[in-house]
Each structure stands twice: as C-alpha cells, then as structure tokens.
C-alpha cells in the first residue's frame with residue numbers, strides 16, 4: 001500500500017502554509033500528525049498532489065491559559081494534552097479523552113487540530129469539544145475567524161473550514177470547581193476509535209442539582225453532535241442515580257443514528273443510552 005506520488009512542502013509559518021494552499025488549491029492538503037491522512041493516502045482514498053507539512057510551524061503547538069480560557073494550538077499532540085498539568089487542573093476532560101485515543105504512537109503523533117479538521121465520525125475529540133462548548137480559530141486568505149463548535153461539524157469528514165483555511169487554535173473555558181466532566185466510550189477493539197463515545201460536562205448549582213448539562217456524542221452517525229434530549233432531561237434535576245438513569249434514556253432522541261460496520265441503528269441507540277448514563281455518573285462522582 002503506497003500512496004500516489006506527491007510533492008512535499010514544509011511550511012515554516014502559517015502564512016507560508018496559506019500561500020501554498022492558495023497556490024495549489026484543491027491539489028494540496030495540510031499534513032499534521034499524518035495519522036488519518038497517510039492511511040487514507042496509502043489506501044488511495046486521498047491523492048493530494050501537494051502535501052503541506054505544518055509540523056514545524058512555530059506557534060501552532062502548545063497549551064496556555066488566557067484569562068479564563070484555555071488555548072490549545074491545533075498542532076498539539078494527543079499526548080501533550082494527556083500529560084498537561086494545566087489541563088489536568090483546569091479542564092480534566094481533555095487529558096481524560098486524550099488517554100483513550102488509539103495507542104502510544106497515535107497519541108504521540110496525532111494532533112487535536114488534525115482530528116477536528118478530519119472530522120472522522122468515530123473520533124473522540126469532537127464529542128469532547130462539543131461538550132466543552134469550544135471555539136475553533138481558523139486562519140485563511142481573508143484573515144482570522146472564530147467558529148463556534150456547534151457550527152463546526154457539517155457531516156461525514158466535513159467541517160466549516162474552507163479548503164484554504166488552517167485551524168490554528170482551539171479555545172475552551174476553564175472549568176470551575178462546580179463543573180464535573182467525564183468521557184465514556186465503547187472502543188473498537190482493534191483501532192480504539194469510538195463505536196460510541198459520550199462526553200458529559202455537568203455544571204452543579206451548589207444545591208446538589210445539575211444547573212446545566214452539555215453532552216457531546218460521537219460514533220453514532222455521520223458526525224459528532226450534541227445530545228439535546230439528555231441535556232434538557234437532566235437540567236435542574238438532582239445529580240443522583242435515578243435522575244441520571246431517567247435522562248440517559250433520552251440519549252438517542254433527535255440524533256440521526258446511522259448503521260455501519262460496527263452495528264445497527266438499534267444497537268447504537270442502546271449504546272448511546274448506556275454510555276450517556278456512564279459518562280454522567282462518572283462526572284457526578286468526581287470530587
């Protein structure tokens with residue numbers, strides 16, 4: 001399995017990468033960690049004539065806090081997120097999710113930005129960034145723009161990014177002490193991709209109730225989405241087993257669940273209910 005012939009370009013800056021994307025148009029593809037693009041190229045599912053490597057673009061990788069916002073560069077690897085002290089303390093959902101992706105090689109090379117831009121329907125990050133209410137920053141020929149996560153995933157392997165835009169950073173609010181998060185997934189036994197994955201972010205109101213719930217799901221359909229049925233069902237309810245069990249029964253409501261090689265629609269709906277319950281229980285149990 002060899003990829004079709006291509007020309008390799010190494011960008012040193014975002015501007016250089018953008019210039020190459022503008023020059024080669026739909027014949028060019030950005031190369032981040034390569035752990036989705038290269039397998040697709042080897043299978044000849046993708047045959048870009050020009051690869052623009054952004055691996056050494058300065059400023060695209062790293063994690064910092066700006067006020068109450070955590071800013072993660074698009075080229076930040078899964079492992080860097082998994083091992084980040086600031087994220088473990090200010091947004092523990094992200095390290096938790098990172099540790100469940102693939103294997104050590106995938107985690108050391110694959111990037112948050114690459115995963116989000118690729119928009120694999122079974123990827124883990126989309127569920128997490130939806131639950132966290134992230135904002136995604138893109139740079140293109142017309143400058144910089146910010147895309148709300150609820151507007152980002154458009155369909156199978158399709159996002160709001162234009163062909164000549166680069167995802168540069170992902171911004172998530174730091175979690176206060178009253179915000180409890182967890183990710184529960186049913187991993188494919190071979191790849192570790194999510195057959196179904198559910199990320200839960202519960203904001204407790206101080207009186208033992210869930211003031212607000214934000215639930216992202218992946219694996220169920222052609223794109224990651226928000227489980228609005230659960231969010232509505234659990235808001236204002238006590239953070240106890242009975243309320244969580246009742247709300248989780250709405251996990252598939254309004255979700256466009258699709259059958260695939262992993263299972264039927266009914267099976268995936270069942271998994272959504274089971275893993276929504278597990279994610280909310282795990283979140284509610286966090287100290």
Ligand SMILES: Cc1cc2nc3c(=O)[nH]c(=O)nc-3n(C[C@H](O)[C@H](O)[C@H](O)COP(=O)(O)OP(=O)(O)OC[C@H]3O[C@@H](n4cnc5c(N)ncnc54)[C@H](O)[C@@H]3O)c2cc1C
Pocket residue numbers: 029030031032033034035036037038039074075100101102103106109110111112113114115116117118120122123124125161165166167168191192193194
């Ligand atoms: C064996 C294996 C197991 C895996 N298991 C899992 C798993 O359990 N869970 C999971 O979620 N993922 C899994 N993955 C996928 C992995 O996480 C990839 O690393 C990730 O999906 C893509 O990131 P990347 O940096 O490798 O992107 P690349 O493969 O380099 O790029 C992917 C696509 O995004 C585009 N792109 C990349 N960066 C940008 C950017 N900054 N702006 C705009 N477009 C960009 C590229 O042009 C390309 O089209 C697995 C992969 C493998 C090979």
